[in-house]
Amino acid sequence: MKKINPVLKKILQDFSQSYQFKRQSVLRGYDFEELRTALAELKDKALDHNENLLARFEHKARAHGSIVWRARDGAEANDLILKICRDHSIQRMVKGKSMVSEETGLNGFLAGRGIEARETDLGEWIVQLAAEAPTHMVMPAIHLTRHDVAVLFSEKTGKQVPEDIPSLVRIARSEMRKEIFAAQAGLTGANALIAENGAIMLITNEGNGRLVTTVPPVHIVLASIEKVLPAVDDALLVLKLLPRNATGQTITSYVSFIAGPHQGPQYIILLDNHRSDMLADPTFREVLRCIKCSACLNVCPVYQIIGGEEYSHIYMGGIGTLFTAWIHGLKKSKELARVCLRCHRCEEYCATKIKIADLITALAERIKNETGTAMWKRFAFDGVMASPGIQQAAFKAARKARKVIGRKDGFSRKLPAWMKKYDRFRALPAPAAKPFSRAFKKEFAPLVAAEKSAKRTVTIFGGCLIEHFYPEIGMAAARVLSKLGYDVKVGPSLCCGFPASNAGFGKASGEAFAALLKKLKAEGPVITLCPTCMTMLARRGPEVVDSEKARDLASRAIPFSRFIFENELGNLTRLMKSGRQKQKATYHDSCHHKNLWKAEGDSRKLVELALQSEILDMDEPDKCCGFAGSFSLDNPEISAALLADKLAAIEKTGAEVVAMDCPGCLLQIRGGCHRSGLRVRAAHTAELLERSIRGQV
Amino acid sequence: MTDINVRGPFRCGRGDAPVGATRPTLIKYMLTHIDKFIEKAKVADAEVELFPSVQRAVQFLKDFLSKNEIKGAIISEALKKRDPFDKEFSSLSGQLSADSIWVDAGIVSADYGIAETGTLIHFDASDEEKNVWTLPETCLCLLEKKKIVPHLEAIAPEIASHLARTDISSPQVSLVTGPSRTADIECQLTIGVHGPARLVILLIGT
Numbered sequence: 002m003k004k005i006n007p008v009l010k011k012i013l014q015d016f017s018q019s020y021q022f023k024r025q026s027v028l029r030g031y032d033f034e035e036l037r038t039a040l041a042e043l044k045d046k047a048l049d050h051n052e053n054l055l056a057r058f059e060h061k062a063r064a065h066g067s068i069v070w071r072a073r074d075g076a077e078a079n080d081l082i083l084k085i086c087r088d089h090s091i092q093r094m095v096k097g098k099s100m101v102s103e104e105t106g107l108n109g110f111l112a113g114r115g116i117e118a119r120e121t122d123l124g125e126w127i128v129q130l131a132a133e134a135p136t137h138m139v140m141p142a143i144h145l146t147r148h149d150v151a152v153l154f155s156e157k158t159g160k161q162v163p164e165d166i167p168s169l170v171r172i173a174r175s176e177m178r179k180e181i182f183a184a185q186a187g188l189t190g191a192n193a194l195i196a197e198n199g200a201i202m203l204i205t206n207e208g209n210g211r212l213v214t215t216v217p218p219v220h221i222v223l224a225s226i227e228k229v230l231p232a233v234d235d236a237l238l239v240l241k242l243l244p245r246n247a248t249g250q251t252i253t254s255y256v257s258f259i260a261g262p263h264q265g266p267q268y269i270i271l272l273d274n275h276r277s278d279m280l281a282d283p284t285f286r287e288v289l290r291c292i293k294c295s296a297c298l299n300v301c302p303v304y305q306i307i308g309g310e311e312y313s314h315i316y317m318g319g320i321g322t323l324f325t326a327w328i329h330g331l332k333k334s335k336e337l338a339r340v341c342l343r344c345h346r347c348e349e350y351c352a353t354k355i356k357i358a359d360l361i362t363a364l365a366e367r368i369k370n371e372t373g374t375a376m377w378k379r380f381a382f383d384g385v386m387a388s389p390g391i392q393q394a395a396f397k398a399a400r401k402a403r404k405v406i407g408r409k410d411g412f413s414r415k416l417p418a419w420m421k422k423y424d425r426f427r428a429l430p431a432p433a434a435k436p437f438s439r440a441f442k443k444e445f446a447p448l449v450a451a452e453k454s455a456k457r458t459v460t461i462f463g464g465c466l467i468e469h470f471y472p473e474i475g476m477a478a479a480r481v482l483s484k485l486g487y488d489v490k491v492g493p494s495l496c497c498g499f500p501a502s503n504a505g506f507g508k509a510s511g512e513a514f515a516a517l518l519k520k521l522k523a524e525g526p527v528i529t530l531c532p533t534c535m536t537m538l539a540r541r542g543p544e545v546v547d548s549e550k551a552r553d554l555a556s557r558a559i560p561f562s563r564f565i566f567e568n569e570l571g572n573l574t575r576l577m578k579s580g581r582q583k584q585k586a587t588y589h590d591s592c593h594h595k596n597l598w599k600a601e602g603d604s605r606k607l608v609e610l611a612l613q614s615e616i617l618d619m620d621e622p623d624k625c626c627g628f629a630g631s632f633s634l635d636n637p638e639i640s641a642a643l644l645a646d647k648l649a650a651i652e653k654t655g656a657e658v659v660a661m662d663c664p665g666c667l668l669q670i671r672g673g674c675h676r677s678g679l680r681v682r683a684a685h686t687a688e689l690l691e692r693s694i695r696g697q698v
Numbered sequence: 699m700t701d702i703n704v705r706g707p708f709r710c711g712r713g714d715a716p717v718g719a720t721r722p723t724l725i726k727y728m729l730t731h732i733d734k735f736i737e738k739a740k741v742a743d744a745e746v747e748l749f750p751s752v753q754r755a756v757q758f759l760k761d762f763l764s765k766n767e768i769k770g771a772i773i774s775e776a777l778k779k780r781d782p783f784d785k786e787f788s789s790l791s792g793q794l795s796a797d798s799i800w801v802d803a804g805i806v807s808a809d810y811g812i813a814e815t816g817t818l819i820h821f822d823a824s825d826e827e828k829n830v831w832t833l834p835e836t837c838l839c840l841l842e843k844k845k846i847v848p849h850l851e852a853i854a855p856e857i858a859s860h861l862a863r864t865d866i867s868s869p870q871v872s873l874v875t876g877p878s879r880t881a882d883i884e885c886q887l888t889i890g891v892h893g894p895a896r897l898v899i900l901l902i903g904t
Binding site: 066140214248257262 | 738742799800814815816817824825826828829831832833850851854857858861862864867868869870871872873874875876877878879880881882883884885886888890891892893894
């Protein structure tokens, strides 16, 4: 179970909001999409030619007089650095910020051999003084207050230190300056290695990078192999995006290009540490595009709740999980992979378009296959979901139990005390008395014959939650489409296979999807009411089942809101009853609906139309509500914290209705409102449209 | 490899002006870049002072040193060789000594200014030069207006060719934007953590 520190959570959430604001303002006037596409392509090309570029870099750097070595792994890199220290009688070393040296555990290694390595990035220096782990890649000491820092500095200097930040920074300046002048070597990383001239690019705000490279007589560069780029122009593109995306700055205070040694020797150690293996893996090689801007971390909902110490091995967050799996082993990444929501929010911000969430899913499958997984998941996905017969029987049994577990208000009774962590923060729905497909048949079968003149046929695919828990959403969508003159069909009541795929059960997911494909007679567009089902049908399906039918289904699938907005907006407006009551509404962006299908704009306009009022925007409407399928079972404490934030954001708007397009979010938010006593109605967009046609809201 | 915003070599100050633009148009473009440079440098917390001539800037520097009772000032070696700095600042050292650790002011000159970000660029041959920029409490930097270019990409070829030089021991190119800054304690922006707490840009030209 992950620990949640409320003070840290507040700091990280405030930081995230101010970061997003600053980033938006420095990117104004730039086409972020165009820039990051260019950078991703550039990094891809550089990775294709990695070995050639490294060889060229080595050749050019040696021509300038640098000494260049390759290190296969962390131990080898540390040994090489130790050798340099011994050769030059180095007792004290100062370091610029280097994630790679944290990856190799350099400080501890050198300390054990009598060599002191001191950090000089203020945050790293403070964290080192406190003997703690960094909580953020760019802001390592973000978890410490000025009071904490003052206490540390008082201990360090032996004097009482005031608690104001400028004074603290002055003290740090003077202490660090003494350390830099006393050091015999300076070690830095590199933000880019430039092959055409053997230069390194170093980016810092504080200026420590400059001092560490110029004051001590020996300069050591420890850089990983994916940092190599062909030319200066390419490094400048990194420079254009990195500060803007990392901290919302147009540029950092200091950028240095250094080619070759000046006053003393310069050693450059190029570290592989399993990156060649990553490079050879067609699925995971794109991880090496990462320029370590940490934008993904800044907007990660889970990171903001638990912080970097909990959500890291060495590297943090989702991207860190991927690096960890390769560099420190699958086992070390297992716990980290479990806390990723797969909300895809990070992908919207990534400077090199790394599909972090999809890669975590691919990683989850490798972890499951190589290290095993929880018993309940094996039972649920391999046992139940993969087989249509057992799946149906399981849901039938749940319906039978409804009389015992269900309550009149549609929610289930509370779970027993030993399972309370799963439902005390949100009430769980009771299984519906009649599944969607049966309710549909009962109401629509008699109509079909009478309305053969319908203009087009559409097929609704509801998905498990609508089929078994929220048939009213499916019915609402069917009624709206039918009113608009469509001949509505309903797809089979089978799981699409997404939950299994997300949990790393690729085979079970493939079997479930194949079974669905076999039974689904797609006629006309296939309208989805759940964005994750949409992801399975239109994106992941053709990946797990390579067939013409899967590709055909992918091309037919469309989110309900988009279908209505693009095809029937005028007709819908005419159908809506006038004189209905206006209601104040807010809208929650369901992760896949926004980040993958970009359909949140369509939904918002439809909701505004139905409720006759402008949407009252909540704080960070695109932040996950914490449901995320089996995530909320794996991490109930994080799920509860995310939901609490979401409910607070909803309440702050003063809206009477919160609309959304995902039945999973609906389960979480409706259940959360019920438990917390928040009197806001949570509804699916389809429900609101149907009510507006009926004249109710 | 990529052509995003890379518009090939620019003549200094010519900016985005169309090829074959008339003199007034060129002047207009230049002025826009200068204004933008000043605005962006100030956003990055630099101070900008304008002078019609080098002599006036030298006078400002002398006043600055005496007014602030600065004793430990250093000057960049390259600048010290140039007229009128060789005569006016003959008492200042260009060599860093053991005392350089706590130096008060440093006088340097930049080779280019970047309007897009308010950045100063120096192509320096030595670590000492760089330290004159970084070690003092206040960095005073001279820049000619005509050396302001619209964006970094405009001088990319020059950066590349400088870094490829083999006639000097360690070719370096440095970009400095505003004073040294950190937000590592409680995300609060604070200046002067390692490098100068003040960066004064002396912009010269009419």
